Amino acid sequence: MRQSAVHLSGALMKKVQFQSRTVPFLLLLPQLAIVTIFFLWPAAEAVQSSFYLEDPFGFGATFVGMDNFTDTLTSSDYGRVARFTGVFTFFVTFLSLGIALLLAVKADKVLRGASSYKTLLMWVYAVAPPVAGLIGVLLFDQHVGPITEFFALLGWDMQIGVSFFDTSFAMTVTAVWKQVPVNFIFFLSGLQGISKSVQEAASIDCRSGFRRFWTVTFPLLAPTGFFLLIINITYAFFDTFGIIDVVLKGEPGNNPVTLVYKVYLDGFRGNDLGGSSAQSVILMLLVFILTVIQFRLIERRVHYT
Amino acid sequence: MNNKLHLSDHLVLLAGVFFMVTPVLLTFITSTHDAITIYREGVQFLPGDQFLQNYETVLFRAGGFTKEVDGFVMLKNSLILGLGFAIGKIVISMLAAYAIVYFRFPFASLCFWVIFSTLLLPLEVRILPSYEIVQSLGMVNTYSGLIVPLIASATGTFFFRQFFLSVPDELLEAARIDGAGPWKFFKDILVPLSKTMIAAIFIIMFVYGWNQYLWPTLMTTDESLFTLVRGIKQIMQVWVGSQIPAFNEAMALAILAMLPPVIVVIVFQSWFVKGLVESDK
Numbered sequence: 001m002r003q004s005a006v007h008l009s010g011a012l013m014k015k016v017q018f019q020s021r022t023v024p025f026l027l028l029l030p031q032l033a034i035v036t037i038f039f040l041w042p043a044a045e046a047v048q049s050s051f052y053l054e055d056p057f058g059f060g061a062t063f064v065g066m067d068n069f070t071d072t073l074t075s076s077d078y079g080r081v082a083r084f085t086g087v088f089t090f091f092v093t094f095l096s097l098g099i100a101l102l103l104a105v106k107a108d109k110v111l112r113g114a115s116s117y118k119t120l121l122m123w124v125y126a127v128a129p130p131v132a133g134l135i136g137v138l139l140f141d142q143h144v145g146p147i148t149e150f151f152a153l154l155g156w157d158m159q160i161g162v163s164f165f166d167t168s169f170a171m172t173v174t175a176v177w178k179q180v181p182v183n184f185i186f187f188l189s190g191l192q193g194i195s196k197s198v199q200e201a202a203s204i205d206c207r208s209g210f211r212r213f214w215t216v217t218f219p220l221l222a223p224t225g226f227f228l229l230i231i232n233i234t235y236a237f238f239d240t241f242g243i244i245d246v247v248l249k250g251e252p253g254n255n256p257v258t259l260v261y262k263v264y265l266d267g268f269r270g271n272d273l274g275g276s277s278a279q280s281v282i283l284m285l286l287v288f289i290l291t292v293i294q295f296r297l298i299e300r301r302v303h304y305t
Numbered sequence: 306m307n308n309k310l311h312l313s314d315h316l317v318l319l320a321g322v323f324f325m326v327t328p329v330l331l332t333f334i335t336s337t338h339d340a341i342t343i344y345r346e347g348v349q350f351l352p353g354d355q356f357l358q359n360y361e362t363v364l365f366r367a368g369g370f371t372k373e374v375d376g377f378v379m380l381k382n383s384l385i386l387g388l389g390f391a392i393g394k395i396v397i398s399m400l401a402a403y404a405i406v407y408f409r410f411p412f413a414s415l416c417f418w419v420i421f422s423t424l425l426l427p428l429e430v431r432i433l434p435s436y437e438i439v440q441s442l443g444m445v446n447t448y449s450g451l452i453v454p455l456i457a458s459a460t461g462t463f464f465f466r467q468f469f470l471s472v473p474d475e476l477l478e479a480a481r482i483d484g485a486g487p488w489k490f491f492k493d494i495l496v497p498l499s500k501t502m503i504a505a506i507f508i509i510m511f512v513y514g515w516n517q518y519l520w521p522t523l524m525t526t527d528e529s530l531f532t533l534v535r536g537i538k539q540i541m542q543v544w545v546g547s548q549i550p551a552f553n554e555a556m557a558l559a560i561l562a563m564l565p566p567v568i569v570v571i572v573f574q575s576w577f578v579k580g581l582v583e584s585d586k
Contacts, residue, residue: 128516
């Protein structure tokens with residue numbers, strides 16, 4: 001790769017550049033305008049209102065310092081939601097990465113039908129999360145769902161929307177189903193990037209395919225894996241909103257919700273502006289940390305190639 | 306030995322295909338039956354004879370899950386959102402990336418960081434203030450209110466920046482010797498060079514725009530602006546408490562909502578995969 005040392009800091013620039021004061025600003029104007037109005041302004045509002053207590057009747061707001069944060073972090077409800085989000089994220093990430101890796105390794109190996117497998121395993125990428133949620137609602141339905149019927153044969157009486165565990169199960173399966181294709185695409189392209197000579201050398205040194213995978217292939221895939229780990233955590237946090245909203249049919253009750261869903265619930269349903277903003281800010285910090293890690297990994301990954 | 310190994314590989318892959326394809330296949334088959342059959346006998350495994358009728362109802366008759374609009378209007382709105390988002394994002398981010406990579410100007414790195422800070426915060430975490438601002442600008446229930454705030458994230462700019470940096474410097478040197486200005490260089494050299502990249506990112510952005518859910522749900526209360534994916538929310542509201550849920554029509558709507566992005570991804574598979582893998586480097 002020509003530009004192997006790409007730095008996010010912008011340290012690497014073109015040696016030759018145009019000199020102009022007005023042209024670049026005109027080029028940047030649309031993007032900067034949109035970013036300012038629809039990103040910086042709302043983000044600043046979120047931070048600001050996280051320090052205020054909004055009057056429920058709209059008669060202004062009082063500065064309350066860190067109260068919204070302490071209230072949020074000490075509430076048992078928030079703790080419960082945070083715990084569920086953690087467990088949900090762990091299972092979605094672990095299962096969708098695991099399944100995708102297994103499928104990618106096999107798809108990389110077979111010769112016959114390789115491209116058909118590839119297409120069939122990746123097209124679900126294009127299905128929107130709420131549509132995936134609707135399919136989940138159908139298949140896990142208490143009266144008509146085949147998955148529910150199947151588990152009933154094994155003695156598990158599934159009640160989606162009523163039982164906390166059953167609902168979490170349906171959400172997790174749906175979220176994993178939706179996420180496997182992305183991971184599969186990245187793992188497969190990572191595997192195909194491993195040079196044939198490395199693979200041949202490995203197959204001479206190590207006859208057991210299983211050991212060869214863990215000692216040669218897996219370490220070479222590690223950068224892709226770390227990178228995907230962050231992508232998947234972000235997915236489980238934010239992009240599963242549509243799945244959760246549809247599976248819960250908009251009626252959360254005592255059902256499992258994630259932290260992002262709670263921001264939406266408290267802000268739009270509960271009219272708790274301060275609390276919702278404080279939760280937003282906490283999530284912002286979390287995403288910030290994840291993104292910093294992700295950028296470092298990207299830089300490292302590019303250096304490897 | 307070798308054959309046996311291959312057989313197990315194929316079995317794993319077939320199991321994977323079964324896991325990925327069956328849910329959508331059952332959804333489609335269910336959408337070809339009438340509601341009472343599904344209610345009585347559960348999800349169907351063989352195609353029924355109500356295909357034309359169900360899809361005709363969903364596409365051209367208002368008043369199932371929505372009161373005023375039919376599926377065709379929602380299809381049109383989804384297309385406007387998908388195309389508007391993809392085109393808007395590509396144009397705006399190419400211009401911005403061009404300025405960042407090819408110009409030396411004061412505050413360049415400040416502009417860079419302002420734009421890239423958007424990668425840090427997904428729309429979901431700043432959803433309430435975003436909604437309030439768009440509302441105060443009078444953009445609720447408009448196409449621009451639906452599309453423009455979604456463009457605020459810098460994914461496209463980041464992508465084009467990386468690509469422009471990999472374009473050989475000699476091209477600009479040669480162009481300048483020939484007396485080409487910034488606009489001519491952009492139009493005659495950089496854009497033609499980026500064709501494949503534009504196609505790849507167009508596909509990803511189209512799918513992303515088409516599949517938006519939370520933002521359209523908040524932004525559009527007027528049914529004439531509903532997208533297909535936004536319509537899914539309506540299905541759930543009509544369903545709760547109904548005696549015999551219209552599983553058939555709901556699933557027909559789900560199939561309609563996924564069909565265009567799925568076709569785009571399958572037909573332009575190689576571009577799409579390239580775009581996805583490269584854009585995150």
